[in-house]
Amino acid sequence: MHSNEVASTGWDRVGVAVAGLGSMGLGMAASLLRAGADVTGYDPDPNKREDFAALGGKVAVSSVEASRGATLVVSVVVDAGQTEALLFGDEGIATVMAEDGVFISCATMAPDRARRMAARLEATGRHYLDAPVSGGARRAADGSLTILASGTEQAFARAAPALDAMSATLHRLGEAPGEAAAFKMVNQLLAGVHIAAASEAIAFAAREGLDLHRVYEVITASAGNSWMFENRVPHILDGDYRPLSAVDIFVKDLGIVLDMGRASSFPAPLASAALQLFIMTSAAGMGRDDDSSVARLYARIAGLDLSL
Incomplete structure (x- = not known):
C-alpha cells in the first residue's frame, strides 16, 4: 500500500x-x-x-x-x-x-x-x-x-x-550496506552528465538564434531528450535558479565518482568533464544555486540571454 x-x-x-x-x-x-x-x-x-x-x-x-x-x-x-x-x-x-x-x-x-x-x-x-x-x-x-x-x-x-x-x-x-550507495553513484554520474549536456545544448540553441521554448518542445519529443533536459530546462527558460538541487551537490557527487574510478583504475572522462563544469559554475559564485546554473555559465561565457 x-x-x-x-x-x-x-x-x-x-x-x-x-x-x-x-x-x-x-x-x-x-x-x-x-x-x-x-x-x-x-x-x-x-x-x-x-x-x-x-x-x-x-x-x-x-x-x-x-x-x-x-x-x-x-x-x-x-x-x-x-x-x-x-x-x-x-x-x-x-x-x-x-x-x-x-x-x-x-x-x-x-x-x-x-x-x-x-x-x-x-x-x-x-x-x-x-x-x-x-x-x-x-x-x-x-x-x-x-x-x-x-x-x-x-x-x-x-x-x-x-x-x-x-x-x-x-x-x-x-x-550489505554500501550496495545502494554504489547504485546511487551510477545514477549521479548519469544525472550530472545529463545536466551538463542539457545546459550545453540549450546554450548552443541560443547561439544559433533558435526559439528556446520551441527547442524545448521539439527535444522533449525527440530522441535527444533526457529526464534532466525535460526537468531542468524550464528553470533555465524561466530564469529561476532557486536551488531545488544545488550546483555544489554535483561538485560533491561527481567528485565521489572520480575518486571511486581512480581507486579502481576506471576511466570516467565524461564524468570528469561534467565535474569541471560544475566546479567552474561554483567558482563563478553559483554553487548554492540550482544545478541548472551550468547553463548560466555557458551564457556568461558566450554572451547569451537564455530567459527569452
Missing part, C-alpha cells in the same frame, strides 16, 4: 525522527506525517524547524532530543561527513535511539563510507539501512521518491512503513 493508505495503527509504538529538514527532508517528514507517523524533526536552522512545525510536526532543539528512543531515524543530511557526525559526533545519536532501532541513511556517499558507518552502528545493536533517494524536492513532498536501499532483512522489515510513506518505488538492492 502507498503512504496515503497506511493506517495510523501501523505506527503504534513507532517513534520516527527526521534529521535534516531542508528541501528534501521537509518533504519526506511531511509524507511521514500524512501516513500517520509520530514524527519529531530536527534541523540546525530554526527557520526550517518552524516550517515543519507549521505542517503539524513536532520539533526538537537537538538531534539527540529528536532521536532519543526513536525506533526509526531518517537522516537527510548532505553527505557522509554530516552523517558520521550525526551518528558518532560529540552529540551523536547512535546510542540514544531505540535499541534494535533502524537508522535510514539517505545521504549520497561513497560505498566504503556507508559500509564503515554501518559496521560501527550495528556493533551497538542498531541497524543501518543504506537508503539514498532520487526524485527531487517535489517528489519528496508528495511521497513519490525512488529509494535505493540495501540492508538486512530485519532493517527492511522495521523500516517498511517509513519507506512506503516516502516512496513510490523502492529498489531492494541486497543485504
